[in-house]
Amino acid sequence: MDEPEKPKTRQLDARSLRGLAHPLRLELRRALRLHGPATASMLAERLGESSGATSYHLRQLAAHGFVTDAPERGKGRERWWRVVDDGISFDEGLVPDADPATRGALDVLMHEAVANHAREMTTFVATRHDWLPAWSSQSTDLSDYTLRLTPTEAAELIAKMHALIDSYRGREEPDATAVRIHTHAFPISTD
Known part of the structure; x- marks a missing residue:
C-alpha cells in the first residue's frame, strides 16, 4: 500500500500571520478548504457577506499566498479561487x-479557531439524529481526557496523533463522508 501523501502545511511568519488574521479571511479560507474552489459571489452567498467584501479579502489572501486563481474553473470574466495549502x-x-500587532493577530487566529471548532461541534450535536443509524456513538466522539504530561511528552503525543x-488521508471508500477531527492539547490548572 502506498504511503499517504503528507499534507502541505504553511508555516506562518509575522507578516503572513497579520495578513491572515481577520475573521472573514479565516472564514473564506476555511470555506475554500471544505468546499473546494469558488467565486467571490458564491462565497458571499455561502457566508452571508457582500461580494465586494469577499472579493477584497480574497485579494488580500492572494497577496499573502493563501489562495490563488483556479483558472481551469472560470468562464469569461468569472474568477475562481482555491486554497493553496492543506493547513x-x-x-x-x-x-x-513583543510586537502588539503580531500578538493581536495570533490572538485573532487562535480565538477564531476555537470558535469554529465550537460551531462545528454544536452543529453536529444539533443535527446528530440526521446521521443515524450509520453514525452512531461508535463512529463519533466528543471525549475529553486529562493526563499528567511534561511539555516533551505532550509534544510526543501530539506528533503521534497527527x-x-x-495515515487515513487519501482514502476514497465509496460510502465515505467528510469527517472533521479536532484535537486540543493544553495545560490546565488543577489548583
Whole structure:
C-alpha cells in the first residue's frame, strides 16, 4: 500500500500571520478548504457577506499566498479561487513576540479557531439524529481526557496523533463522508 501523501502545511511568519488574521479571511479560507474552489459571489452567498467584501479579502489572501486563481474553473470574466495549502502552523517565535500587532493577530487566529471548532461541534450535536443509524456513538466522539504530561511528552503525543490522522488521508471508500477531527492539547490548572 502506498504511503499517504503528507499534507502541505504553511508555516506562518509575522507578516503572513497579520495578513491572515481577520475573521472573514479565516472564514473564506476555511470555506475554500471544505468546499473546494469558488467565486467571490458564491462565497458571499455561502457566508452571508457582500461580494465586494469577499472579493477584497480574497485579494488580500492572494497577496499573502493563501489562495490563488483556479483558472481551469472560470468562464469569461468569472474568477475562481482555491486554497493553496492543506493547513497552517505558526513559528513558536511568534508566541512571545513583543510586537502588539503580531500578538493581536495570533490572538485573532487562535480565538477564531476555537470558535469554529465550537460551531462545528454544536452543529453536529444539533443535527446528530440526521446521521443515524450509520453514525452512531461508535463512529463519533466528543471525549475529553486529562493526563499528567511534561511539555516533551505532550509534544510526543501530539506528533503521534497527527501521524495517525495522516495515515487515513487519501482514502476514497465509496460510502465515505467528510469527517472533521479536532484535537486540543493544553495545560490546565488543577489548583
